[in-house]
Amino acid sequence: MEWKKCYLDVILVPLGLIISLLYHIWLWQNVKAQPLSTIIGTNANGRRLWVSSIMKDNDKKNILAVQTFRNTIMGSTLMATTSILLCSGLAAVISSTYSVKKPLNDAVYGGHGEFMVALKYVTLLLFFLFSFICYSISIRFINQVNFLINCPQDHLGILSIEYICELLEKAFILNTVANRLFYSALTLLLWIFGPVLVFLSSVCLVTVLYNLDFVICHDDKGKKIKDVHHENSENGNGHDDFVMSV
Template sequence: MGSTLMATTSILLCSGLAAILSSTYSIKKPLNDTVYGAHGEFMMALKYVTLLLIFLFSFMCHSLSIRFINQVNFLINTPQHDLIAAKIPPSYVCELLEKGFVLNIVGNRLFYAALPLLLWIFGPVLVFLCSVALVPIFYNLDIVFEFDDDLGKGDHEMTREDFLSV
């Protein structure tokens, strides 16, 4: 569901950017602006095309992720007895599942990397603020916290009755 939502959002943003590009872009004086905060026609076109490409690649990664995960959903339920001529090894299904998750992660990273670039259209200050805001988000996505095994033992152990009362 997450890949489907992100793929839909990516292609929706691509459609919006393509509509903006096709209706307002005309190149008359290229290469006369600076990169930071430039609002000339060439730099705006460069910003829009960059965003369009990143969102398209994000859509492609999410679509491929959906494809791999759907294939895993079918293959995981295949019976593994001798009556089937072509056996599907569990390692192959695990490999497909891993590919689907990796493509989902890459698609999410591309989508999140495009957010500061989307704000680049309005100026460099918003890019900086969005980048600073993304650092704790990426930290929480990337860091795996290890829990102490002894935490659930002793006085803090939850019984079945405690669990049912919650």
């Protein structure tokens, strides 16, 4: 395989994946340092309050908890099913000799060799497969929380709330990882049409995710919540209330 035929694949595709990876590393650091500035941290804090509220008044809200987790499991199951179906389809394409594995035409940039075409489908298969695994483990944790949250609190003690919150956070973190793997796989799906589209779609995906992942709210004085939280962290006040346990 000549370098002049695949140099765009070697440069643009890894560069797009690295941009996405660096963004998520930076996002995770913000979630840990300033959770209220991100949607992930804000939702995690809200879920902890919700679990505490459900368990303190379990007799009246046990049906609400079951229905909420049922809807969450249904969503994760749908995405897991979609991922495994795509894995099956890609596996069938890889093992076949059908002409779909051939390049569409010579106008497509990037490598057209058999190795490069196989690499595209194998990479897609791995992304969808890991996405399915994360969804499956997430469903397992949610099922555990579904049982534990309805247990009598008198027999579990106050520590059970923190334990259930940790299980729920693991479930949603895995769900988030699975979603991001699925989104990245969709950008890699454009690799069939050339590496240029993969790079452009990765940049667009990071831009869209940035606008969805970060939230800027204002308090009564008009100051940004992010800035207020940062000042409280420097002064040592209020930081421990919002740090997530993962």
